[in-house]
Amino acid sequence: MARNSDTLPFPTSISIQSLDHSKLYNRRAQSRENLVEKEITNDSNSNQSTFVYDYEELAEWKGFDKPPKLPPRNFKNAYCDTNDLKKQTTNKTGVTGMSLDDMFCSRCREGFEPHEKIVNSRGELWHPQCFVCAQCFRPFPEGIFYEFEGRKYCEHDFHVLFAPCCGKCGEFVIGRVIKAMNANWHPGCFRCEECSGELAETGFMKCQGRALCHTCNARIKAGALGKHICHQCHGIIDDKPLRFRGEVYHPYHFNCTACGIELNADAREVRSRPGFAANEMNELYCLRCHDKMGIPICGACRRPIEERVVTALGKHWHVEHFVCAKCEKPFLGHRHYEKKGLAYCETHYHQLFGNLCFVCNQVIAGDVFTALNKAWCVHHFACAFCDQKMNQKTKFFEFDLKPACKKCYEKFPQELKRRMRRMYDLNPKKIPA
Amino acid sequence: MTVCARAMNQTPVSCIPNSRMSKAKKVIDEARENQNPELDLADKGISTFEEMPGLLNMLQITRLTLSHNKLQVVPPGLANLINLEILNLFNNHITELPISLSQMPKLRILNVGMNRLDSLPRGFGAFPVLEVLDLTYNNLSEENLPGNFFMMETLRALYLADNDFEYLPPEIGQLKNLQILVLRENDLIELPKEIGELTRLRELHIQGNRLTVLPPEIGNLDLVSNKAVFRMEFNPWVTPIGDQLQVGISHVIDYIRSETYRYLYNRHLSAKGPPPPIENDKSKKISRAR
Numbered sequence: 001m002a003r004n005s006d007t008l009p010f011p012t013s014i015s016i017q018s019l020d021h022s023k024l025y026n027r028r029a030q031s032r033e034n035l036v037e038k039e040i041t042n043d044s045n046s047n048q049s050t051f052v053y054d055y056e057e058l059a060e061w062k063g064f065d066k067p068p069k070l071p072p073r074n075f076k077n078a079y080c081d082t083n084d085l086k087k088q089t090t091n092k093t094g095v096t097g098m099s100l101d102d103m104f105c106s107r108c109r110e111g112f113e114p115h116e117k118i119v120n121s122r123g124e125l126w127h128p129q130c131f132v133c134a135q136c137f138r139p140f141p142e143g144i145f146y147e148f149e150g151r152k153y154c155e156h157d158f159h160v161l162f163a164p165c166c167g168k169c170g171e172f173v174i175g176r177v178i179k180a181m182n183a184n185w186h187p188g189c190f191r192c193e194e195c196s197g198e199l200a201e202t203g204f205m206k207c208q209g210r211a212l213c214h215t216c217n218a219r220i221k222a223g224a225l226g227k228h229i230c231h232q233c234h235g236i237i238d239d240k241p242l243r244f245r246g247e248v249y250h251p252y253h254f255n256c257t258a259c260g261i262e263l264n265a266d267a268r269e270v271r272s273r274p275g276f277a278a279n280e281m282n283e284l285y286c287l288r289c290h291d292k293m294g295i296p297i298c299g300a301c302r303r304p305i306e307e308r309v310v311t312a313l314g315k316h317w318h319v320e321h322f323v324c325a326k327c328e329k330p331f332l333g334h335r336h337y338e339k340k341g342l343a344y345c346e347t348h349y350h351q352l353f354g355n356l357c358f359v360c361n362q363v364i365a366g367d368v369f370t371a372l373n374k375a376w377c378v379h380h381f382a383c384a385f386c387d388q389k390m391n392q393k394t395k396f397f398e399f400d401l402k403p404a405c406k407k408c409y410e411k412f413p414q415e416l417k418r419r420m421r422r423m424y425d426l427n428p429k430k431i432p433a
Numbered sequence: 434m435t436v437c438a439r440a441m442n443q444t445p446v447s448c449i450p451n452s453r454m455s456k457a458k459k460v461i462d463e464a465r466e467n468q469n470p471e472l473d474l475a476d477k478g479i480s481t482f483e484e485m486p487g488l489l490n491m492l493q494i495t496r497l498t499l500s501h502n503k504l505q506v507v508p509p510g511l512a513n514l515i516n517l518e519i520l521n522l523f524n525n526h527i528t529e530l531p532i533s534l535s536q537m538p539k540l541r542i543l544n545v546g547m548n549r550l551d552s553l554p555r556g557f558g559a560f561p562v563l564e565v566l567d568l569t570y571n572n573l574s575e576e577n578l579p580g581n582f583f584m585m586e587t588l589r590a591l592y593l594a595d596n597d598f599e600y601l602p603p604e605i606g607q608l609k610n611l612q613i614l615v616l617r618e619n620d621l622i623e624l625p626k627e628i629g630e631l632t633r634l635r636e637l638h639i640q641g642n643r644l645t646v647l648p649p650e651i652g653n654l655d656l657v658s659n660k661a662v663f664r665m666e667f668n669p670w671v672t673p674i675g676d677q678l679q680v681g682i683s684h685v686i687d688y689i690r691s692e693t694y695r696y697l698y699n700r701h702l703s704a705k706g707p708p709p710p711i712e713n714d715k716s717k718k719i720s721r722a723r
């Protein structure tokens with residue numbers, strides 16, 4: 001336990017205080033959103049200080065509090081005799097021409113007898129009987145002394161005169177001192193009066209004359225007021241709490257899963273896996289979005305559909321979000337074509353997949369027969385009435401836009417053929433022969 | 434000899450039942466041998482299914498064409514052909530269909546046109562995958578459609594031309610996949626506004642009816658693109674529609690989409706006069722033959 005005499009053994013200005021004394025804290029608190037401001041204003045009418053810190057802030061604060069580390073010094077070397085000193089001053093300190101006549105005791109200002117013991121401390125010399133504690137005039141036990149304002153003290157008197165006593169254990173505090181609650185503390189002795197957790201690193205809250213960690217402070221305060229503590233920030237929930245996944249919170253820590261708005265206490269917890277006891281999948285929705293949950297959710301934007309709903313591909317869509325998979329233009333009520341779970345506009349469907357055969361209703365891969373507002377694959381281009389295969393050279397008659405081979409047409413009853421001719425005469429260009 | 438007698442009121446055919454039977458039998462035997470899934474028995478003078486022994490056991494066939502024969506009765510056992518996708522019974526003498534047909538699991542195209550159907554069996558609309566239903570040239574009307582007729586949501590084409598409809602049930606709007614609707618030469622007095630819900634419709638034939646106005650909802654449909662056909666001639670249209678029709682279908686559509694027309698249409702409905710007289714003479718239709 002050696003202490004250097006030329007530096008104060010502990011920094012005098014270190015104290016741990018409520019954070020509202022911290023300039024850094026105040027600067028940050030001001031720049032922060034209403035979240036912090038709200039908590040501060042809530043407490044402004046009481047002398048209990050509430051604070052919020054983050055780790056960055058804490059690190060700066062700790063750095064400031066660290067006492068400087070000092071190299072140990074062997075004080076026993078301070079004792080030597082005049083001959084040794086001569087040798088020392090000549091050889092080691094480089095002081096030349098020094099004689100016994102020039103040397104005198106720093107305390108009594110008398111000279112030294114030859115062979116008399118001399119105490120040398122950093123170039124100052126004493127009679128051994130003069131090298132004593134400025135308070136008790138006794139030699140320093142084991143040569144250990146403390147220096148303050150040019151005077152040297154034994155350890156005991158130095159502590160009595162200058163070192164603080166711990167407010168808890170009553171022992172001297174050497175090294176890091178925690179100044180808080182108008183007293184000094186060993187870091188390990190400054191503890192929460194509720195849970196006995198150390199406060200030196202985490203900061204504390206003053207609550208009716210007691211130093212408490214913020215968790216206990218909030219709990220006690222909430223308990224006294226009959227209020228909940230937020231599971232996230234441990235602050236008191238002054239207004240209505242939000243219950244979520246079995247805990248209570250300030251609602252403003254959350255945003256609506258659907259619309260992203262900051263939530264209030266009206267928010268609803270939605271069980272996303274109905275029937276499951278586990279709640280870790282539950283999600284929060286603002287009341288507005290929750291009310292819309294009964295109505296369909298758009299398959300594209302995942303938001304509720306308030307206006308017209310398009311139902312296609314097994315999903316619901318906003319009219320403007322139901323779009324061609326190729327050109328992404330909305331169908332807006334126009335015909336669309338479905339293929340492998342995707343929807344296409346007519347142009348792109350045919351561009352990508354070609355025509356559908358009227359008979360097999362499959363996309364036509366090879367040659368296409370196109371006639372009568374329809375298309376056929378090679379395999380299925382046939383008379384609609386006798387199923388005889390036809391080719392591009394086969395003559396056929398049109399009957400309600402179905403192809404009739406000549407043989408079939410001839411079998412049609414006379415009265416029908418007469419009527420067909422009447423139609424044909426009216427609009428001959430529409431009927432291919 | 435009954436077969437021969439019945440054949441007499443049609444085009445003259447050979448009166449040798451044995452050779453005719455062997456004609457159908459030959460086709461069936463060949464198909465069975467070749468494992469041919471498509472069976473062509475059109476115009477074979479067949480009067481009953483008994484002339485086609487073993488047919489109902491040919492479970493592999495996917496298409497059965499029996500057009501231009503003289504079948505009167507379709508046996509319920511035809512539904513045994515569980516792989517059948519296309520059944521063509523066009524131009525026979527069929528007066529009723531067995532309800533079992535509507536249970537056929539793969540039947541996609543059913544042509545019963547030009548027969549003598551006066552009604553359809555109860556529950557007929559139960560077809561699971563029917564896409565094209567051709568009932569052209571029969572004796573059907575809204576009075577004799579089964580209750581579930583418009584439940585056939587898979588239908589993409591419905592042919593009802595040359596029948597006796599005066600009104601089309603509003604349930605037509607349920608056929609969401611319908612692309613083709615043919616109502617040519619019925620006795621239709623009006624169309625339900627629900628036709629406007631058939632958003633995929635690209636062929637609408639309503640010529641030769643007793644229509645005077647169109648529901649404005651038809652304006653919702655895309656019937657004037659180059660992929661669409663709308664036929665509406667030979668109806669006693671109100672003058673403004675008739676005038677637009679003179680210049681072209683697209684003018685009619687533009688007109689019925691206008692506010693002016695909506696006003697006229699509502700006034701027309703409230704001042705409901707007697708329906709126009711029936712003009713189609715159906716006495717010579719062969720579907721009327723008994």
Ligand SMILES: [Zn+2]
Binds near residue numbers: 134138153
């Ligand atoms: Zn002392």
Ligand SMILES: [Zn+2]
Binds near residue numbers: 168169170185186189
């Ligand atoms: Zn202590």
Ligand SMILES: [Zn+2]
Binds near residue numbers: 231234249253
């Ligand atoms: Zn909170």
Ligand SMILES: [Zn+2]
Binds near residue numbers: 249250251252253
């Ligand atoms: Zn919150």
Ligand SMILES: [Zn+2]
Binds near residue numbers: 299301302317318321
């Ligand atoms: Zn959307």
Ligand SMILES: [Zn+2]
Binds near residue numbers: 324326346348
């Ligand atoms: Zn597109």
Ligand SMILES: [Zn+2]
Binds near residue numbers: 357362378380
């Ligand atoms: Zn095909």
Ligand SMILES: [Zn+2]
Binds near residue numbers: 383385386387408
């Ligand atoms: Zn033919």
